[in-house]
Amino acid sequence: MLWYEQSFGVDYLTVYNHRNGEQAAREVAQMLKWLRLPQQAKVLDLCCGMGRHSLNLAALGFDVTGLDLSEALLKEARASDTFSQVHWIHGDxxxxxxxxxxxxxxxxxxxxxxxxxxxxxxxxVLLEMDRVLKPRTKWIIDYLNPDVVVSGLVPLSERKSNGLMIHETRLVEGGMVKKKIAVYEEESAPRHYIEKVKLYTLADFQRMLRGTSLVIDQVFGDYTGSTYVTSVSPRMILVGNKL
Structure with a gap:
């Protein structure tokens, strides 16, 4: 089983339970300033997870589709969607x-x-975004800042969440940042997961976008709209359009 087919299960909800709806609402409010969408615009939340952003977008009147590969996270998303506002799709x-x-x-x-x-x-993924976007529309990729991830990497950490002990080790290997997660529950044997993300620079994104209709318009360093600075910005948020 590939790592992303295993890691985004029930334990993921505990490992990342600090990500909540209020934070998603603030992020959506900022995204809408960047996107400037018309009323009832059709929005695809690609890799929607447990649906925090999808639900906030739907509550504001947009026609939202949330797609994710994890059935466990989609189940959580559907359970939170009490008014069936979002079209939830299982897919890659x-x-x-x-x-x-x-x-x-x-x-x-x-x-x-x-x-x-x-x-x-x-x-x-970029080619698929290009395919499903209408001409003269907008897109966002909220990605990590590879320079800050590498310079500030915490090799080992542990914490407690919902009664579970979570051990996390991190390293950079083969051009990817890798996080190994061990979840301990009472006397049970630990459950192990791994997460991997390829470290791409802004220049890498520009290279991969060649040959598509997708163009980067702005790059922000966080959800306050600060300018992206490679040495300090916590995020690299790409905002662009399709020609």
Missing amino acids: MRCIPSTSLTFDAVVNLFTSFGYFEQDEENRK
């Missing part, structure tokens, strides 16, 4: 299961890009 971001749907915006958030070791596989 490299092959969006949509032949007729097109969107006014695609957002890819919380470092949901770079999961694959080969550049060609990661570029497929």
